[in-house]
Structure formats: structure tokens, C-alpha cells
Amino acid sequence: MKENPAEALADVVLEEWGRLTSLLLARFRRLDLVEDALADAVETAARRWGRDGVPDNPVAWLHTAARRRVLDRLRAESMAHRKMPLLVVEEAGRDAVVRADPGDVVEDDLLRLVLMCTHPALDPAAASALALRLVLGVSTADIARLFLVPEPTMAARITRAKKKIVTAGIPFAVPSAEVLPERLDGVAQTAYLAFTAGYAPGSGPDAVRVTLAEGAVRLVRVVLRLRPQEPVLVALLALMVLQHSRRSARVDDAGQIVLLPDQDRSRWHHDEIAEGVALLSSTALVGPIPVRAAQYAVQARIAAEHATASSADETAWVRVVAHYDDLIALAPSPTASLARAVAVAEAYGPRAGLAAAEGLDAQLSHSHRLPAVRAALLERVGDVAGARAAYGLAIERCANDAERASLGARRASLPDRR
Known part of the structure; x- marks a missing residue:
């Protein structure tokens, strides 16, 4: 456990947000109260841990603080309405968990929470966004960047999805084996977005968030145990382990980003590379497969x-x-x-890459990655002034500290000429 209270709190929120959410939902069944209570607990922890130090069991501390907050709200509601709360829960004793037939389910808190968030009654995009927020604690701002929409738009979508869960009575439960296949596409999309958020954080100080990516990998492995020949899961796991295999070389000792050409390949996890390559040869990916599975499989082949x-x-x-x-x-x-344009530049030269990136400005108007790519290619063709301007735009748009520092260093290294 880290000694720095702020860092310790950030780690606990990143690693345990979904499990805390699921535990509280299993007990109280009130999504509105649970999310508010967790947010209040984190805010309180930020104050108290800085003053008193990190508790011996920070996860239990947050759980207790959030649980007490929910109970306070339920008591207040009871007094206000002069009646008992809609749900009476046991204050002492084990956490209750809603389950279908025990023979038909995997008892995993995060899986249960994801399946609630990705219920077919919800809009698929809103469902994935809600799962990222509730299961893995990804900020609304970062989710908005993943979906290429403004933050207020994404906030409204997530709010509507939460209200839909309440009004539609969507259960906090793992469905039966017959129903589960219908949910797999949503689960896979959620895991993919979470993994993307881990390796391309939209904001914050970290170059990568390995724990978030590992949580996404774990989620896919859990579901794959239920459906070991499901093409979408096999292809996605292949993509994930191939990308995840480079985690130890992506950042240097100072926390700075190391680009792919400069990475120490001896630090890659070659057992995971072998696993990913083997998954791509799986019989589950032979013959016609669903479009989503084909998308993941193609990306996995690029990673391979x-x-x-x-x-x-x-x-x-x-x-x-x-x-x-x-x-x-x-x-x-x-x-x-945009990724294709980068590959075109490597295969056919930077001018070809610049041409391939034309026409993307309107679609990527909020992204820093397009001007960053353009800056690097302009630098390679000798357009120093153009590269400097493009780096400036990329830095202006970038909300991630590590990426912004990397972009600033690259701009500073440009020769002092026009």
C-alpha cells in the first residue's frame, strides 16, 4: 500500500470501485444512493486520510463509510415520508447477493454488475458507458473521449441509463445460461472500452493505467470460462493479451511514455504474446464469425x-x-x-501518411492524436514550422499529463528554424 494518501486513494478507487459498487448494490438495491454514497466516501477519505494517514484496510474503510452514508439517506427518507424505506436490509450479517439458479451462474461481483449495466433494455452505447463508470470507475470525461462526444452529452447519457435501470426494474443478477449469450456483445464492448481507457487515459497524470487494463482482461477471462468457444470473447482476449504484453516497456523509470519503436522488447511478456497468437489460431475463429468478433480479430492480427x-x-x-x-x-x-495513416507513413513514407490523414479533422475535432500524428509526419518531411504548430494544437487538446509532457518534449526538440 502506498504511503501517500492521495496516491493510495486513487489506487483503491481504480482497483476496487466496481467491487465496492456491487457489494453496496447487493445490499441496498438503490443505484442512486450507492453511487452518491461512494462519491461521498471518496471525498471524505481525501480529507481524512491526508490528516490521519491511510487506514490499514482502505477498501473496508471506503465500504463502511459508503454503507453508513446509504443508511443515513434511507433513514432520512423514512422520516420524510413517515414510512419505512422501500427496502429493509440486514445491518449486520453477510452481504446479500441476488442470484439466479446457482447451477447456471458464475459468482463474480464484477460480472454481475456488468451484466446489469449491459441489459438489453438499455441503449448499447449508453450501457457500455454506464458500465465503465460504475464497474471500473472511469471518469465521465474520459468516457466522453472514448466515444468522441462532449462531456455534458456523455453525462446526460449515463444519467438516462441509470434512471432506466431503476424505472425498468433491471435486476442486479447474473442471468441464466440461456439468456447469457445475448449479453456477451455488450460485455465485450465494455471490456474493450475499459482496456482502451487503461492504455489511452484521456486525463490525469498516468501514461497508462495498467490496473484498469488488467481488470478488463480479467473480466473477459471470467466470461470466457462460461463460453470458451465464443468468437467475440476469444478474439477480444487475443487482442488484449497481445497489447497488454508490452506493459512493462511502455513507460520508463521516470514515468515518461516510451513509443513502440523505442521500447525494450526484452521486457515484453512473451508468454502472453504466445497466448495471443495461439488464440488467433483457435477453431472459434475459423469460418464466418460475427462482425464484432471479426473487428477484434483484425485488431489482434495488427497487434501480433x-x-x-x-x-x-x-x-x-x-x-x-x-x-x-x-x-x-x-x-x-x-x-x-488515423491509425491506418500512421501505418501508411511507415510503409510508404510520411507524405503518403499525411495524405491518408486528410479529411479527419471534423471527425476528430476534440482529439489531440490527429495533430500529434500530423506533427510527427510534418517533422519527418522537414516542415518544422508546420510541425511546431501541430504539436502546439495537440498539447492544447491533450488532458493527460504524461502525453502532454511527451508532446512538449518532442516540440522542444525541433530544430530552431523555419
Whole structure:
């Protein structure tokens, strides 16, 4: 446990938010009260831990503080309405958990919470956003960046989804084996977004959030035990472990980002690379597969090209471009087009990459990644003034401290000429 109270609190929130949410929901069944109570507990912890030090069991401290807050609210409601709360719970004793037939379920708190959030009664995009917020504690601002929408828009979507859970009476339970397959696409999308948030934090000081990414991997492994031949889960796990295999080389000892060409490949987790490559050869991915599974499989093949190359120079960039062409044919998106432009620059030169990135400004108007890519390519063609301006725009848009520092260093290293 970290001694710094702020860092310790941040770690607990990142690692345990979903489990705390699920424990409180299992006891109280009041989503509105649970989320407010957890937020209040974290706010209180920020004050008290800084004054009194980090408690021996910070997770239990937050759970107790949030539980007491919910009970206070329930008592206040009871007094205000002159009646008992709608739900009476045991104050002492074990946490209650809603379950379907025990033979048909996996008893995992996070899975139960994700399945509630990704109920088919909810809009799929709003469901994934809600799961990111409740299960893994991703900030609304970061979720908005993942979905490429303004933060107020995303906040409104999440609020509507929470209200829908209450008004539709969506249960906090793992569904039966017959119903579970209908939920897998939503679970996979949620895990994918969480993993993306771990390796591309929209805000905050961290270059990567490995714990968040590991939570997403764990979630997929849990569900895959139920459906070991489910194409969407096999393809997604392949993608995740291949990307996750580079975690130890992504950041240097000073916490600065290390770009892929400069990473020490001996620090990659080669057992996970082997697992990912093997998953791509699984019989679950042979023959026609659902579109979502195909998207993950193509991205996993791109990751495999990087993971299995002996160096950046040995990467088969022409094949990478072809994989991106396949991905865009399956699911066109501005982020995929930008990634393809980077691959085109490596395969055919920076001017070709700049041309491939044309036309993306309107779709990526809030993203720092487009001007960052453009700056790097302009630098390679010798347009120092253009590169400096593009780096400036990227820095202005970037809300992540580590990325902003990296962009600033790259801009500062430009030669002093026009």
C-alpha cells in the first residue's frame, strides 16, 4: 500500500470501485444512493486520510463509510415520508447477493454488475458507458473521449441509463445460461472500452493505467470460462493479451511514455504474446464469425504483427496497412483511419501518411492524436514550422499529463528554424 494518501486513494478507487459498487448494490438495491454514497466516501477519505494517514484496510474503510452514508439517506427518507424505506436490509450479517439458479451462474461481483449495466433494455452505447463508470470507475470525461462526444452529452447519457435501470426494474443478477449469450456483445464492448481507457487515459497524470487494463482482461477471462468457444470473447482476449504484453516497456523509470519503436522488447511478456497468437489460431475463429468478433480479430492480427517483429524496422507495415483496410471495411471509424495513416507513413513514407490523414479533422475535432500524428509526419518531411504548430494544437487538446509532457518534449526538440 502506498504511503501517500492521495496516491493510495486513487489506487483503491481504480482497483476496487466496481467491487465496492456491487457489494453496496447487493445490499441496498438503490443505484442512486450507492453511487452518491461512494462519491461521498471518496471525498471524505481525501480529507481524512491526508490528516490521519491511510487506514490499514482502505477498501473496508471506503465500504463502511459508503454503507453508513446509504443508511443515513434511507433513514432520512423514512422520516420524510413517515414510512419505512422501500427496502429493509440486514445491518449486520453477510452481504446479500441476488442470484439466479446457482447451477447456471458464475459468482463474480464484477460480472454481475456488468451484466446489469449491459441489459438489453438499455441503449448499447449508453450501457457500455454506464458500465465503465460504475464497474471500473472511469471518469465521465474520459468516457466522453472514448466515444468522441462532449462531456455534458456523455453525462446526460449515463444519467438516462441509470434512471432506466431503476424505472425498468433491471435486476442486479447474473442471468441464466440461456439468456447469457445475448449479453456477451455488450460485455465485450465494455471490456474493450475499459482496456482502451487503461492504455489511452484521456486525463490525469498516468501514461497508462495498467490496473484498469488488467481488470478488463480479467473480466473477459471470467466470461470466457462460461463460453470458451465464443468468437467475440476469444478474439477480444487475443487482442488484449497481445497489447497488454508490452506493459512493462511502455513507460520508463521516470514515468515518461516510451513509443513502440523505442521500447525494450526484452521486457515484453512473451508468454502472453504466445497466448495471443495461439488464440488467433483457435477453431472459434475459423469460418464466418460475427462482425464484432471479426473487428477484434483484425485488431489482434495488427497487434501480433508488432508483437512478433524482432524490431520496429522488421515490422511488416504493408501487411499492417492491409489489416487496417480490412478493419475499416468492417467498421469505419476516424480512429481506425488515423491509425491506418500512421501505418501508411511507415510503409510508404510520411507524405503518403499525411495524405491518408486528410479529411479527419471534423471527425476528430476534440482529439489531440490527429495533430500529434500530423506533427510527427510534418517533422519527418522537414516542415518544422508546420510541425511546431501541430504539436502546439495537440498539447492544447491533450488532458493527460504524461502525453502532454511527451508532446512538449518532442516540440522542444525541433530544430530552431523555419
